[in-house]
Amino acid sequence: MLGTTVSHYRILEKLGEGGMGVVYKAADTQLKRTVALKFLSPHVLGSPEGKARFIREAQAAAALDHTNICTVHEIAEIDGHTFIAMALVDGCSLREKVVSGPLDPDEAFEIAIQIGLGLRQAHRKGIVHRDINPGNIMVTTEGQVKILDFGLARSAEHSRMTKDGVAIGTVAYMSPEQARGEEVDERTDIWSLGVVLYEMLTGQLPFRGTGDQAIIYSILKEEPQGMDALGSKVSPEVQGAIAKALAKDPGERYQQIEDLLVALGVSVDVLDYGRPRPARVRVRSARTRRAYLPAGIVAVALLIVIGLYLSLRPRPPSLGGKSVAVLPLENLVAEGGNEWFSDGMTEDIITQVAKIKDLRVIAPTSVMKYKNTEEGLARIARDLGVGTIVTGTVRQAGDRALVTARIINPFTSELLWADSFDNARGDIFAVHTEVALQLAGALKARLTPDERSRISNVPTDNPEAYELYLKGRHFMTKREPIEIRKALAFFKQSIEKDSTYAPPHAGIANYHITLAIYNVVNPEEAFTKAKAAAERALSLDPNLSEAHTVRGAYEAMHGWDWSRSEREHRRAIELNPGSAWAHVWLSLHWRTRGRMDAALAEIQLARELDPLSGLVNSHLGMILIALKRCEEGITVMESCLEMDPYAVIIRMWLGSAYMSHGMFDQAIAELEESRRLAESDEFGLTILGRAYAFAGRRAEAERALEELHAFGSHRFSPYGIAAVHASLGQTDSAFVWLDRAYRMQDHWGAMNMAVDADPAFDGLRSDPRYRAVQRKMGVDG
Template sequence: MLGTTISHYRILEKLGEGGMGVVYKAADTQLRRTVALKFLSPHVLSSPEGKARFIREAQAAAALDHTNICTVHEIAEADGHTFIAMALVDGCSLREKVASGPLEREQALEIAIQIGLGLHQAHRKGIVHRDINPGNIMVTTESQVKILDFGLARSAEHSRMTKDGVAIGTVAYMSPEQARGEEVDERTDIWSLGVALYEMLTGQLPFRGTGDQAIIYSILKEEPQSMDAPGSEVSPELEGLIAKALAKRPEERYQQIEDLLVALGVSVDVLDYGRPRPARIRGRSARRSRVYLFGSIVAVSLLIAVGLYLSLRPRAPSLGSKSVAVLPLENLVAEGGNEWFSDGMTEDIITQVAKIKDLRVIATTSVMKYKNTEKGLARIARDLGVGTIVKGTVRQAGGRALITTQIIDPFTSELLWAGSFDNAMGDIFAVQTEVALQLAGALKAQLTPDERSRISNVPTGNPEAYELYLKGRYLAAKRDPNEVKKSLAFFEQSIEKDSTYAPPHAGIADHYITLGIYNVVNAEEAFSKAKAAAERALSLDPNLSEAHTVRGAYETMYGWDWARSEREHRRAIELNPGSAWARVWLSLHLRTRGRMDEALAEIQQARELDPLSGLVNSHLGLALVALDRDEEAITVLKGCLEMDPYAVITRRWLGFAYMSHGMFDEAIAELEESQRLAAADEFACTLLGRAYAFAGRRADAERLLERLHALGSDRFTPYGVAAVHASMGQKDSAFVWLDRAYRMRDHWVALNIAVDATDPAWDGLRSDPRYRAVQRKMGLGD
C-alpha cells in the first residue's frame, strides 16, 4: 500500500500490525497533517461482528477528548477499505520502554497516573477500554501518555462483548472476570493498570506461565509474586496499593479509577468527577503522611494533593491556585537556529504575565531547566509547585513569527486555551499581550486597568531593534562576564535602530552593574555607566521594572542613597510582582539596613518564584548566615550544588557558611575548589585567606595577600583584603584597607559592614571606633 492514496490520505510507511489490523503513517492531503491510519485486517472484515467491533472502537474513542487519549479524527470506508484516522503519536510504546527492564519508580508512577486520568475520562462516559496493556500505551517524546486502541471498549448499553465465553483482550493483563468471559465493568481496567504498574516497577509480569492457558490459570488461582526484591524501590505501601488493584474479586479492588488515582497522590479536587465522593476516599486521603502542594487550574481554592510515593524530593513550594509556569517555547527552526528568539519570546511572555499581581509566575531561570526536557507536565508542575502550564512552539524566519501556545492543566490534561499566531515581527508584542490576557482569563485573575495598560504597551515599532535586543539579552542571561561583555554591542545596535526603545538601555545598565560586581572593569566606570543607562531607560518608560531594579542596585552597591535604593526596589516589584531578581535586590538592600528578618522574607519569596535558580538559592543561604542560621544555610547551599556542581559562586558562599560555623577545614576545601574552577574569582580568594587565618595557616594566608597585592587594586576587592587582615588579628592593617574600601566605594563594604552584620572576620573589632566611623560615613550606623 505504500505510496498509494486512499480517500485523501497518502500512505507513507507501515508502523505496526496487530490482531485487528495494520497501522500506517499517512499524509492527510486535505488538512496537510500527518496521521496514523488503522485498517481492519481481512480476516476481521469477513466477520460482521468483527467489523462492528472495529467501528465501535472509533465511536468510543471519538467520543473522548482528553490529552491522555489518542485523538480519533474520523472513521471512513474507501476503495474497499475500512479505516480509522487518528493522531500520529511521536514516541514509543510502553512495551518498548519496559523491554529493557524496570522503570524508575517516579517515572512508573507518573505513567500510571496519566493512564488513570485517561481512563477516568472514559469511565465517566461509560466506556470501558478492556485491553489496557503496554502495547496500547504510547509515551511521547515529552513523556506524555496516550492510550490507544479502544477496539475492545464498550458503551454502557452493551452488556457483554464476548461470545460463547471467548475472552477478548491481551491475556497477561486480563482480569479474572474477563478471562472467564464474564460481564466486566471499569474494575477490569483497574486490574489491567495494576498489572502494567507491577511490570513497570519490576520488569516482570505478576502472573506468568507457558502459553495462554497457563497464564489464565495463574490469573485465576495464584497470587502475584512478591515485589519486595533486594534493591527494589517498591515500598510496602506501594506493594499494598498494587495488591488491592489486583484483588481477584472485583468488589475487593478499588471500585472506581479515581479511588486508585487518589491513592497514587492525585487530588480529588483535580479529578472533579460528578458522582458523590465516598467518605472513605476523604478519610484515606487525610491520613496520608507525605504531602505535596498542587495548584488547581480553576480559581476555587488552594489545593492539597497527597503524593505517597514521590516524596524523596524536597517539597515543591505552594504558590496557590493561580500559579503558572511558562515552559520554554520549542524552537522549530532547523538545527536549533534562532535560539535567541525562542528563549527571548519565552522570557517576554513570562515578563508580561508576571505583571499581573494576582498571578504567581515561575521565573525564566527555573523554567529554562526544562528546555528540551522529557519530563511530563504533571511532574514539572509538581517540581515547580504550580497548577497551570503554558507551552508552545515558535518559528521565526523571513520577517515573520509563527507561534502556537497552549494553556494546560498539567494534572487533568485539560486544554484551557490554545492560540496560533502568524504575525509580522512588528506585531509580535500583540502575541505576548494576548497570551497574558488569555491566561488571566483562564485563571480568573483580577486584572487592574494599570496592569492591562502595561501588558498592552508596545515598546517599539521597529522589529530590527527588538531582534537585536533579544540577541543581547540572550547573551546577558548567561551571567558569564565574557558573554555579558558581548551583549553590549547588540544593545547598542538596538538603540541605533530605535533610540526611544527603553529595554536595551536597561540592558546596558544591567550589563555594567554585572561587570562592576564581578570587578571585570573599574567600579567607578561600571556603576556610573549603569546609573546613566538606567536613568535614560526610565526617562523613556517610567514603568520599566528592570530599569528600576538596576537603579536601585546602583544605590545599594555604589551610590549608598539608602532611601532611594529601597524606593526603587519596591517600585520595581510593584510594576512586576513576579520579578525574582527585584526581590533579591530588595533583600540585599534590607541586609545593609540590618533588617535581617525582612531580608529573609524577600529572598524566600524570590525563591518561590525562581525555585531552581542556583543564584537565588545562594542568596537565601547568605541571608541565613546573616541570621546566624548557619546549619540551615549549609543545607540550602549544598542543595544548590546538587543543581549545579560547577557553580563557583555557590561554592564561594558554602565556604563562607562553613567558616561562619567554625568548620574551617570544610570551608578551605570548598574555597580551594572554587579557586580551581575560577582562578579569577578574587573575592573567593580573600575568603580563602580568611579561612586559612581562622584555621591557623597564617603562612598560606600571607601568601594569598601577596598574590592580591601584586594584582593591583583595580583587580580585587579592598574590603576582602581588609577582612583577611582582620581575621589574622592585624587590626591596623584591617582598618587601613577598610577605609580604602570605603573611599573606593567597594560594593562589598555595603553588604558586610551593615548594621548588625555577622561576618566573622570582624568579631572583636566591631566595638572599635574606626569600625563605627566607617558605618556612620556610609549612613549605616546609629
C-alpha cells in the first residue's frame, strides 16, 4: 500500500503489524499533519465479530480525551478498507524499552503512573482496556506515555469476551478472571499494570511458561518470584503495592486505579478532577533503597511528594476513591448556642460511617479543624486526601431537630445526594443511619449485614440521655484535665436518665483511664474504675467499640494481661475499622510488648484516619524516638506542636525527644513551658529532672527530685523518678524506684522498659537487677 492514497491519507511507510491489523504512517492531505492509520487485517475482515471489535476500539478511544491516551481522529471504511486514523506518536513502544532488561526505577515508576492516569480516565468513562501490555504502550521522545489499542476495550457493563473458550487478550498480562473467560472490570487493568510494572523493574515477567497454557497455569496457580531475588532494589512498600495489584482474587486487589496510583506516590494535585497534569509526574523519592539524605534535603523533598510516612507534616491519607470527610455540621442556632449538639451530631455520623470497613472516614479531630472555615471543598479534600465530602446544617427547635445533609464530589461540585430531616429528638439516630447508608450507596461500598445491623442500632430511646452524653463527650475532646473533669458529671446524668444506655458508661471508662494515664489522679483507683465502667458498657452492648478500646487499654497499661489487651483492641478495630484511637491503642499495646514494627504500622493507620491530630501524630514521634530515629521523631513532634501549640502533652513529649537527641537546652525550655501551661505537671517534672541532670544542672535536678518526693505517691510515675536518679548516677536509688514501678504496676514503666531505649538507663542495662525488673514486668521479650 506504500505510496497509495486512501480517502485523504497518503500512505508513507509501514510502522508495524499485529494480530488485529497493520499500522502505517500516513500524511493527512486535508489537515496537513502526519498520522498513523491502522487497517483491519484481511484474515479478520470478513468476520463480523472481528470487524465489530475493531470499530469498538475506535469508538472507545475516541470517547477518551486524555494526555496519556493516543488521540483517535476518525474511523472510516473506504473501498473495502476499514481503518482508524490516530495521532502519530514520535517515540518507541514500551516493549522496545524493556526488551534489553530492567528500566531505571524512576523511569519505570513515571511510565507506570502515566499509564495509570490514562486508565483512570478510561475507567471513569466506564471503559476497561483489557489488553494493557508493553506493546500497547508508546513512550514519546519527551517521556510522554500514550496508551494504544482499545481493540479489546468494552464498557464495564459488557466486559466478557471469549471465543470458543479462548480468552481475548495478551496472555502473559491477563488477569486470572480474564484467563478463565469470566466477567472483568477495571481491576483486570490494575492486574495488567502490575505485571507491566514488575517487568519494567525486574526485566522479567511475573508469570512465565512454555506456551500459552503454561503461562495461564502460572497466572492461576503460582506466585511471582520475589523481586529482591531478581536484583530489584525497590522498597518493600512498592513491592507490597505490586503484590496487591497482582492479587489473584480481584476483591483483594486495589479496587480503583487511583488507589494504586496513591500507593505509588502520585501527588494529590495530580488526582484532582479536571486539573491539568504536569508533563512529568512528581513521584515519591524513596521508592528505591537508598542511604538517608541529610535532614535538610529530606525536609525539602517531603514538602513536594507524597508517600514518605515520615513527612514534615502528616501526609494526606492514602484512602482512594471510597474515602470521605464529614465536615462539621453548621449550627443554625442563633449566636452559636448548643455547640455540643452540632459537634456531637457530626461525630456520631462519622462513627456510623466508620463502621463500614469498605469506607474510610476522617476522624472528628481532623475535620473539626475546618469548623467555620471559608476554605473551598476541593482544598479541604486535598488536605485530607479524600474524594467525597459531606456537609450539612443542624438546628434544634423545641422537641425537634432539623438537619440537612449533602454528599458532594468536592472537585466537580457534583451533588451525589441531599436530604433534609425534621425528626423528633428521640428519633435523631435515624439521621446518622440514613447518611451512613447513603454514603455507602453513593461510593458503591460493600456493606455486610452485620455492618448494616450495627449502623441501624438505636442505643437509647431517651433523648435527654443522648444529649447529656453528647455534652460529656464534648468536654472529653478538650483533653485537658480541667475540662475533662466536667465530662464526668454529664455522663453520670445521662445514665440517670437511662441506665441501660451503654455509651455514657464507655465515656466514664474513657474519663478514668485518661486521668490515670497522665497521673492526674491515683492511677490504681482510676484504672479500677475504668475497667468496671468498660465492663458495664460491654454488658449492655457487646458491640461497642469504644468500650473494647478502654478494656484493652486497661490490660496494656495496668492489668498487664497482654493477650487480653491484644484481643480487646483487635475487636475494637473489627467493630469500628475507622476509629483512629482504636489503632492508637493497639499501637501502644505493641509498644508495651516491644513490637516496634507493629506499633509503627498501627500508628500509621491511625494517622491516615486522623491526619491533623497533634496527639495522634505525637505518638508517631515518640515511637520514632524509641527507635533511636531522633531527627525524624523531632521533625514529626515539631509539626505536632504547630497543630496544637497549647497541648501540654505534646510539649512534654517534644521535650523528651530533644533530650533523647542531646538537645538539652531546647528540652529544658520546652518542658518548663509545659509545666507553666499545665500549672502543675508532676509527670513532666520527672522528664525535666532528667534533662537538668543530662545538661549538668545537677542542683536543679536534685530540687526536682525533692519536689517529686513531696507529692503523694499517686501523683507521679515511679519509673520517672527512677530515671531521674539514674541520670544523676544514683544507681541504688534508681533500682529502688524501678522495683516500686513494678509493684505499683506503673504503666509508663512497663512501656519504656519494653522499648528499652531510655538514655537514662544506658549505664544500668548491664546490671542484673535491670533485667530482673524487666522479667517481673513481663516485658523482657
